[in-house]
Structures are given as structure tokens and as C-alpha cells.
Amino acid sequence: MIEAHLAKLRKRDDISAEEEQAVRALVADVQDVPADKVFIKQDKPLEVSTLLLDGIVCRYKDLKDGRRQIAQLHVAGDFVDLHSFTLKRLDHNLLTLTDCRIGLVPHERLRDMTERFPHLTRVYWLMSNIDAAMSREWELSLGRRDAAAKVAHLFCEMYIRLGVVGLCDGNTCPFPLIQTEIAECVGLTPVHVNRTLQEMRRQGLVELKAKRLVIPDFQRLKDVAEFNPNYLYLEKRPR
């Protein structure tokens, strides 16, 4: 399952055999986490990072009154809290949205990597930066896109990202989020997401059932969302 992670890295730069070895050696332990579990809490000191091997995880923050904002979604192959290596604690929670399998990576080993593998360090730094680029794109969505574009953009992003790690099947991909969770991603209420989805279905933009997303015409969905994958940096370059 770490193959997804390597695929993701190799989409952006060459990874030598020796580096691949080093990557594989990062994972000290593999664990299963059931769906709907907050497995890392905001502000708690951390000494281990989490590599997502399978499932969907989200980062979220919330306000006192309970309103919740999902800041990012993660799919298999994502290093969901690589940033805790330098931050030492997180400013958000990590929650499984499905049953997940995770790999635990002691910060010790990451530190060692930074001492011995400068290039690999740059690649992981790059991964953090791509994460940040996604947050910026979400800021644009949250601040300026209307409801339909918000939802459409989320679908486009997930379809592409799941494709990178080989989880798409034709014009279809897994999409296990419930409407409330979609709402928490795009800054709407569940009721409004429901109505937006109905309208999108009516227009034939998407189908969403049985936890799968079907996109009959990706170009049309992209147009609605003003989706441009540039911010995902899906290009191989020496770093």
C-alpha cells in the first residue's frame, strides 16, 4: 500500500532505488483505524507522523458553537501529518472518514532522512508545499466560488487526486463522504449541499450514489468549477 505513496512522489520527481529504500524504511508500524475516529487531536505534542495507506482522512478545525470546517481531505498515499515533524504539534484535528490503514513514521526517522538524504528532503518539502497549494485553492473556493462551483471543484480535485494513486475507474471514483461532510469541506450547510447536488444531478453534471462519484463529462464539470489542476503540480521536475 505504500506503492500509492511512492507513485505520488514519482509523479513529481525521480526517486532513486536507494531513496525508495529509505522511504520504505520510514514506516515503523502499520495500524488500522476505524471510520469516524479523531486519531490526532489539535495541540497534542507529537513524535510520530502518519502516512495514509488506505481510506479517507480529513483535517478539520471548529468554532466554539460547533460549526466545523474541513481544511483538507486526504487519500491513500498522502502523508497526512508530515508537517507535525517540524511543527511538533498540530493546529487541527485528524479524523478518519472511512476505515483506514495508516503507517506510523517516527520523527526520529524523518530527522535522520533530513541529515542523510537532501534530495528526498526536498521532495517531502515539496509535498508539504503542494498541500499548502491545495489549501490556497480551497481558500479561493470558500471565499469566492458559489455553491455549485464549490461542490464541483471538490469533485474535480478528488477525482484527479484519486486518479494519481490509481483509484479511479473510468469516469468514476470512490467518494465516501456524506453530504454533511461535503458541506464541511465547502463551507455550506448540509441542506444547501443537498439542494445543490440535486440541481447538479438534474443537469447531468454528476451522479453520486453508493459512495461512488460518476462524472459523465469531466470537461463540463471543470467548467462549472473553473477547475485548473495546475495547483496540484502533477509534473515531474528535478527538485
Place this chain on the structure above:
Amino acid sequence: MIEAHLAKLRKRDDISAEEEQAVRALVADVQDVPADKVFIKQDKPLEVSTLLLDGIVCRYKDLKDGRRQIAQLHVAGDFVDLHSFTLKRLDHNLLTLTDCRIGLVPHERLRDMTERFPHLTRVYWLMSNIDAAMSREWELSLGRRDAAAKVAHLFCEMYIRLGVVGLCDGNTCPFPLIQTEIAECVGLTPVHVNRTLQEMRRQGLVELKAKRLVIPDFQRLKDVAEFNPNYLYLEKRPR
């Protein structure tokens, strides 16, 4: 002026004399940029990063119809596009909001740093990660805070960040953004920002004139914003 940058780093970790030398040696050139200039354009290949020595810069993205979202603000001492070192191009524009002085840092030198100074590399990686943490907090603002809390939160953040680099004066700090720019930060229209500001002034939460922000009672402003500075990671720890 690079002192602001060093102060910012030292707020988070110790920087040795040798490392300080290395940091100072990063800057190849210093330039002045007038206000209101897009000095880095989205998607353009880059080989130099920009350190902000003085002034205010923003990162923004926009939609076809011209709606603009500012994704982040930068103050003196910020490495405004450190991430271009690994990304090789940016997914956003960089715009000066005031007259600025910038330091140019060839990626070549950053690369060299990653080969020779693993600890300094971790510190800069940390800085990227703090940037990303700010984006997440903005996502929460954009998605879930109401108008007054959005504006209040922006003020709190800027007041703290300007304080870190020594630009606050008592309960006052520079705040050169016009209302339209505030609106572009928080995802509102200029008109609504105007009304929100009036209400905040009426309640004695802030004064804003002559490009300065006055905060009579920071605690009260924090309460309105639900501001918690944890996400800025203002703590010194070995990284």
C-alpha cells in the same frame, strides 16, 4: 532589514552564528518594488525566491469574472515565495500592497543550503508549514466565521505577526490595506466590510484610520474573532 527575518526564525528555534551567516548569504540582491505591482505571476517558471524586507505583500488568486481572493498576507521578514524553490512555479500571484523592499534568493543557494545545513533546512521547512497553518486558519474564517469575526480575526493575526517583527507600537500597528483589500482577504464585498467596520468601531472594538489599526482591548477583539494564536507556532523548540 533582514533582522526581521532572523527574528522570525529565532522565535521558533535557535539559529547558530554559522547558520545566521548562511541565511545572510542567501540574499543575492535587494530591490525596491512600488506599491500595487504584481511582481510574480502565476505559473511563470521561477529560479529565485523573494524575501520581504519591508512592506506588505499578498498572495492572490482570482476567478474569470474578476472576483479575487487574497490567500495570504505577508509582512517584513516573511519569505513570500520560499515554496517556489521546490514548486518551480507558483499557483498564485504576488502583489505589493505598499511600497516594498525585497531580497532576491537564487534557488541555487537554497539548494546548496539543503545540502549543507540540514537543521536550517528543517527550520525553513517549518516556516513553510507555518504558512500552511495560516491558510488553514483562513479556511476556517472563510468557511465558518461571520463577517465581524472574519474581520476581527484578520486584525488579530496581523497585530500579532507585526508584533513578532517589532512593528507594533502599544495597542497599535500599521495596517495599510484599503477596505477592498480587506474584503478580498475575508471573502466579503467591500460594501459589507465597510458596514462591518462601522459596527466594530461603534462597539469600540477597533479604530482604523490613516493606515493604522488601534485595538483598545485586544482580549475583546480576540473573543469576537475566536482568535487563538496557537496556529502561528510562536514557541521556540528544537526542530
Place this chain on the structure above:
DNA sequence: CGGTTGTTTGATAGGCCTCAAAGTCAGTGG
């Protein structure tokens, strides 16, 4: 087949937007 979780519907309300025009102010030039 109840119980639970998630989706859908309806009615109403409100926060923020839109568009347009007027007001303020600092800077400029005669």
C-alpha cells in the same frame, strides 16, 4: 422490523450582495 443514519422537502428568514450615487480627503496645479 424497529432503530439509526443519512437524504430530502417545505416554509421562512436573514446575512450578505448588487448597483448606484453621494460624500470625504489628500494631493496637485493654477
Place this chain on the structure above:
DNA sequence: CCACTGACTTTGAGGCCTATCAAACAACCG
């Protein structure tokens, strides 16, 4: 010193998009 200008702020009226609250419906499950 005072019109003039351009940039920014403020005001007004009306409307729309999304929120709110409540209840009904559907689907899954042991």
C-alpha cells in the same frame, strides 16, 4: 489658497443566495 482630481469610504434601496428549523422519507442493519 482654492478649485480639481482620483482614490477611497459611506449610504440607500432592493434582492438573492444560503441559512435555519422542523419534519418526512429512504436506506441500511442487526
